[in-house]
Structure formats: structure tokens, C-alpha cells
Amino acid sequence: MIPRYTRPEAAAIWTQENKYRIWFAIEAYACEAMAQVGAIPAEAAKVIREKGDVAMAAFTEADTQEIDEIEAVTRHDVIAFLTWLAKRVGEESRFVHQGLTSSDVLDTCLAVQLTQAADLLLADLDKVLAALEKRAKEHKYTLTIGRSHGIHAEPTSFGLKLAGHYAEFARNKQRLIAARAEIATCAISGAVGTFAHVDPRVEEYVAEKLGLASEPVSTQVIPRDRHAAFFATLGVIASSVERLATEVRHLQRSEVREAEEFFHAGQKGSSAMPHKRNPVLSENLCGLARLVRAAVVPAMENVALWHERDISHSSVERGIGPDATVTLDFALVRLAGMMDKLTIYPEQMAANVESLGGVVHSGEVLLVLTKAGFSREDSYKIIQRNAMATWTRLGQADAKSFRENLLADAEVAARVPVEAIDKAMSAEMHHAHVDTIFKRVFG
Numbered sequence: 445m446i447p448r449y450t451r452p453e454a455a456a457i458w459t460q461e462n463k464y465r466i467w468f469a470i471e472a473y474a475c476e477a478m479a480q481v482g483a484i485p486a487e488a489a490k491v492i493r494e495k496g497d498v499a500m501a502a503f504t505e506a507d508t509q510e511i512d513e514i515e516a517v518t519r520h521d522v523i524a525f526l527t528w529l530a531k532r533v534g535e536e537s538r539f540v541h542q543g544l545t546s547s548d549v550l551d552t553c554l555a556v557q558l559t560q561a562a563d564l565l566l567a568d569l570d571k572v573l574a575a576l577e578k579r580a581k582e583h584k585y586t587l588t589i590g591r592s593h594g595i596h597a598e599p600t601s602f603g604l605k606l607a608g609h610y611a612e613f614a615r616n617k618q619r620l621i622a623a624r625a626e627i628a629t630c631a632i633s634g635a636v637g638t639f640a641h642v643d644p645r646v647e648e649y650v651a652e653k654l655g656l657a658s659e660p661v662s663t664q665v666i667p668r669d670r671h672a673a674f675f676a677t678l679g680v681i682a683s684s685v686e687r688l689a690t691e692v693r694h695l696q697r698s699e700v701r702e703a704e705e706f707f708h709a710g711q712k713g714s715s716a717m718p719h720k721r722n723p724v725l726s727e728n729l730c731g732l733a734r735l736v737r738a739a740v741v742p743a744m745e746n747v748a749l750w751h752e753r754d755i756s757h758s759s760v761e762r763g764i765g766p767d768a769t770v771t772l773d774f775a776l777v778r779l780a781g782m783m784d785k786l787t788i789y790p791e792q793m794a795a796n797v798e799s800l801g802g803v804v805h806s807g808e809v810l811l812v813l814t815k816a817g818f819s820r821e822d823s824y825k826i827i828q829r830n831a832m833a834t835w836t837r838l839g840q841a842d843a844k845s846f847r848e849n850l851l852a853d854a855e856v857a858a859r860v861p862v863e864a865i866d867k868a869m870s871a872e873m874h875h876a877h878v879d880t881i882f883k884r885v886f887g
Contacts, residue, residue, distance in 0.1 A: 449732060454773040457560045458766040460508045466553045467525055468500050470650060471540050474632055477649035478542065488536040499532035522546040543642030547753060548632045551666040554761065555629050555656055558674060561769035562624035568776035569617045573610060575784040577886060580606035584878060587871050588702060588793035589804060596804050599797050599874040602788065607885045609688045616681045623677040626670050630654060631662035636752045663752040675743035678768050682736035685775050689726035696723045702793045706785035725782045732775040739764035797871060801834040802846035808868040816859045826855055
């Protein structure tokens with residue numbers, strides 16, 4: 445998490461100030477619930493809330509430094525915060541954290557922070573979806589070449605390309621909604637999660653106030669399979685970011701030139717070569733995606749803790765929590781902007797469709813020959829030899845188009861009308877069911 449790839453909205457979630465505000469909220473809500481069940485005096489809960497609210501409203505960097513200084517002695521972050529809070533609350537502070545363990549505060553706080561991050565990422569996904577839908581509909585019938593193995597296959601539409609990415613990000617949104625629901629879990633169950641020293645109603649109250657669900661069995665920590673699922677979802681989303689960014693990188697290659705990132709006035713592509721216009725945003729997105737996915741395996745390895753708990757997961761989450769969410773937030777916003785401003789060249793797309801002399805229509809011509817009575821095997825041989833004759837002579841003085849080679853083929857000329865060949869080589873057929881696909885995607 446470095447400033448270059450960090451948006452303030454995402455960074456704010458992981459600040460010490462936000463963390464301590466959540467910690468206090470957990471403790472204050474717990475006190476309120478304890479007062480309701482008669483575990484502590486109601487007046488004490490009131491004082492804790494009022495004085496704590498005042499202290500948190502005035503919280504500054506100096507308070508963070510004070511807590512750090514206390515922790516340098518206690519070697520325990522939650523105790524350091526509770527000591528700082530006690531100075532502000534006074535005598536009633538003895539009722540704070542009664543029956544709780546540190547993990548109750550830490551795990552519930554992490555759940556709040558991850559749900560905050562998920563909400564931000566969901567808003568980011570909406571931006572990506574909006575950009576993709578706009579551009580897909582804009583180029584619904586823009587003819588372009590489809591590629592398999594990086595080689596020209598058959599024509600498609602650029603809108604269909606983008607619709608496919610839209611559908612993928614729509615699935616990602618649903619995955620993140622599910623991951624958010626799974627991670628939004630509260631644990632206020634005390635040592636080893638038995639509620640021996642805290643009434644389960646306290647957990648229910650805190651969970652409701654924070655918009656969380658109660659963890660059925662916390663064992664003192666919230667089970668880390670929830671966190672593994674959350675970070676795995678972020679990894680899948682990052683992979684979708686990279687897939688779309690990789691497509692843009694390929695389309696911007698000099699020999700393709702079908703689309704390119706918006707080139708700003710005054711932008712420079714190379715310190716040595718003034719002509720360069722490089723796909724720097726999409727390349728950057730591919731790199732950021734790798735960083736997000738790097739959090740997935742550590743999150744998986746955090747699942748297996750010793751018995752009811754250990755803290756081998758803690759140091760990992762302190763890193764991957766901020767890094768993965770902040771990085772993905774930045775990547776999604778960058779992706780949305782890149783796609784919204786993507787420069788698209790329909791004329792170049794159309795030219796590339798026919799750049800191999802028409803051989804990309806071989807599939808439909810194959811069907812024409814079988815309908816004319818040729819076996820499929822013979823049809824394939826005839827089509828392939830004429831396609832190769834076209835392909836291998838491209839750019840040569842004696843080069844002929846695929847159509848010309850077919851019409852000059854004695855076997856084809858004897859049994860297949862010219863009109864049938866021409867119809868088979870019309871690109872329009874590839875738009876025949878675009879509406880159907882768009883309806884499936886966009887409704």
C-alpha cells in the first residue's frame with residue numbers, strides 16, 4: 445500500500461484512527477448490552493459512552509502516539525488502548541472489556557473494516573460495469589476479428605467482447621456480495637469462545653449495532669475460512685481485471701491498432717522514442733492484479749490455527765487486509781476510467797477482418813461445401829488448401845484472395861454457385877444473434 449496506488453477513501457479504512465474508533469464502538473456497545481442484562485451498572489455504561497465519545501471526537505495523531513508509547517511497555521495493543529481509554533473515562537473504566545478477550549475486539553473490528561472495504565469495492569465494480577455497458581452498447585455492431593490462440597478466427601463484434609467482460613464483472617459483484625455477507629461476522633464470546641464470562645446477548649447486541657451477524661462458534665477467534673473466501677474473491681476479481689487489461693494491451697499493439705488507451709495532451713510515451721504511445725495503464729493493472737492475488741495463498745494458510753486460537757494469522761492480516769483491498773480499489777477505479785475513455789478504431793477493426801484475404805470465412809464456406817454434397821473430410825481438404833494458398837502468398841505480387849482461389853478451384857466451381865460463396869463470406873451473419881446475447885447480458 446503505497447501512495448501512488450492508494451485512494452484516500454480506501455486508505456481511511458485502515459488508519460489507526462478508524463481502527464480505534466471501531467474498537468471503542470465495540471467496547472461501548474458491549475458495555476451497553478452488559479448494563480441491559482444486569483452485568484454492570486447502567487450508569488457506568490452511560491459514563492463510558494459519554495466520556496468515550498468525547499475522547500474519540502477529539503482523537504488526534506497525538507493520541508495514537510500515546511497509545512503506541514503505552515504499547516511499547518505493555519507489548520499488547522488492546523491493553524494499550526484500554527489503558528489510554530481508562531485515563532479518559534475514569535473510575536467507571538473498570539467495567540470496560542469485562543468478560544471479553546482481545547480477539548473479540550480485534551476480529552470484530554477486522555470484520556467491520558473488511559465490510560467497509562467491500563462496500564467501497566462494490567461501488568467500484570458498479571463504475572466498471574457502467575463503463576463496460578456504455579461501450580458495449582456503443583459498439584454492439586462494430587465488426588472485429590475474433591482470435592483464438594492469438595490467431596484470427598472468425599468475425600465477432602467489439603460490443604460482444606465487452607459484453608463478455610461485463611458479464612464476468614457482474615458475476616464478480618455477486619461473489620463480493622456473498623463474500624461481504626460471510627465476513628460480516630461478530631464475536632464477543634470471551635476466552636476460547638464459551639461465553640463463560642459474557643452473556644451471549646451481549647454479542648447479539650454488538651453485532652446488531654455494527655451491522656454484523658453473530659459467529660455461531662468463534663473458539664475465541666472467528667474461523668479464518670471466512671477470511672480465506674473473502675480474499676479469494678478479491679483474487680478472482682483481480683484476475684478479471686487482468687484479463688480485460690490484457691485484451692487492451694493486445695489490441696493496442698502496433699500491428700493490431702484496434703483500440704488504445706486515451707493519450708492525454710502533453711503525455712509522453714518514452715524518454716528515448718517520441719513516437720511511442722504505450723499501454724501503461726493496462727500494464728499497470730496487470731501488475732496490480734498480481735499483488736491482490738498474492739494475498740490469496742496467505743489467507744488460505746491462515747485457516748489452520750492451533751486448537752482454539754493462535755496469532756500466526758495476525759501478522760499476515762495486518763498486511764494483506766490493507767494491501768489487497770486498497771490495491772484492488774485503485775485498480776478497479778483505474779480500469780473504469782480506462783474503459784470509459786478507451787479510443788476505439790472501427791475502421792482498423794474492419795480492415796483486420798479482411799487482412800488475411802478472407803480466410804476467416806472458411807468455417808461458413810466449409811458448411812456450404814457439405815451442403816453441396818461434399819463429405820466433411822473432402823470439404824475440409826478443399827477449404828484448407830485454398831486457405832493456405834491464400835495465406836502463404838499474402839503480400840506477394842501473385843497473391844489471390846480466398847474467394848478468388850475458391851472460384852478458381854475446379855472442384856468448387858463444378859458444384860458450388862458463386863452466390864453461395866459470396867453469401868458465406870459475408871460478415872453480417874456474425875451479427876445475427878448479437879441482440880439475443882445482449883438481452884442475456886443486459887436484460
